[in-house]
Amino acid sequence: MFEEFVLTASTADLSEEPQAREHADAVEFRMDLASDPLAQLDTYDGELPLLVTNRASWEGGEADDLGRYDALTTALTHDAVAAVDIELAALRGNAPEGEESHATALRNTARETDVAVVVSVHDFESTPEPAALVDLLADAAAEGDVGKLATTAAASEDALAMIEATHEATAAGHRVATMCMGEPGRHTRAVTPLYGSKIGYAPVDPANATAPGQYPLATLRGLVDGLRGDDVGE
Numbered sequence: 001m002f003e004e005f006v007l008t009a010s011t012a013d014l015s016e017e018p019q020a021r022e023h024a025d026a027v028e029f030r031m032d033l034a035s036d037p038l039a040q041l042d043t044y045d046g047e048l049p050l051l052v053t054n055r056a057s058w059e060g061g062e063a064d065d066l067g068r069y070d071a072l073t074t075a076l077t078h079d080a081v082a083a084v085d086i087e088l089a090a091l092r093g094n095a096p097e098g099e100e101s102h103a104t105a106l107r108n109t110a111r112e113t114d115v116a117v118v119v120s121v122h123d124f125e126s127t128p129e130p131a132a133l134v135d136l137l138a139d140a141a142a143e144g145d146v147g148k149l150a151t152t153a154a155a156s157e158d159a160l161a162m163i164e165a166t167h168e169a170t171a172a173g174h175r176v177a178t179m180c181m182g183e184p185g186r187h188t189r190a191v192t193p194l195y196g197s198k199i200g201y202a203p204v205d206p207a208n209a210t211a212p213g214q215y216p217l218a219t220l221r222g223l224v225d226g227l228r229g230d231d232v233g234e
């Protein structure tokens with residue numbers, strides 16, 4: 001997974017999967033935003049593979065204790081689960097007590113069960129300079145199969161910084177996924193795949209966006225494919 005660009009439909013409700021099929025390659029299941037996520041997984045019989053995310057509250061999500069790792073470990077036993085998101089800060093010991101050992105154990109379990117690991121970094125305040133973004137991407141990519149970075153863009157320069165960092169990190173051999181949150185960075189979601197970004201996130205229903213500035217799923221699919229020139233040929 002993630003050798004090619006993967007467009008995930010980001011949702012807290014797996015019953016949306018049939019609607020996502022037409023446009024998405026996978027579903028990002030936001031377990032932290034879901035009601036009874038393990039029961040939803042038990043009854044999931046969709047076609048799209050799942051990337052499971054149980055975002056910690058200290059990283060902008062709604063899961064506020066280490067129990068999120070138990071839920072993720074159980075999630076990995078489901079055949080449909082092809083990838084798991086783990087925060088870089090947890091793996092690097094820059095997170096609350098207990099996070100590092102749990103995150104490392106989860107990554108080991110993922111590796112044993114052939115589940116891809118997306119190592120993520122979020123900045124809800126700003127977008128650092130390109131060189132700092134490249135460092136973050138290199139760190140995240142070194143810890144898993146894909147290093148993912150989402151920062152907040154306040155102006156066009158921030159979007160440009162993310163595009164440049166995506167290009168540089170990819171050229172340096174790192175497998176990355178990048179995007180800016182916020183309206184001034186929205187277009188990065190369509191453009192960074194051209195510079196190597198391997199994962200896109202978009203809600204099936206725009207009312208349920210999981211981050212600021214996301215395009216609706218069908219729109220992002222059309223933009224990514226259109227910019228790639230899929231309908232133009234050589």
Ligand SMILES: O=C1C[C@@](O)(C(=O)O)C[C@@H](O)[C@@H]1O
Pocket residue numbers: 010028030053085120150179180181201202210211212214
């Ligand atoms: O980390 C990410 C990226 C994201 O924050 C975005 O900006 O699209 C959306 C989240 O659901 C996902 O876990």
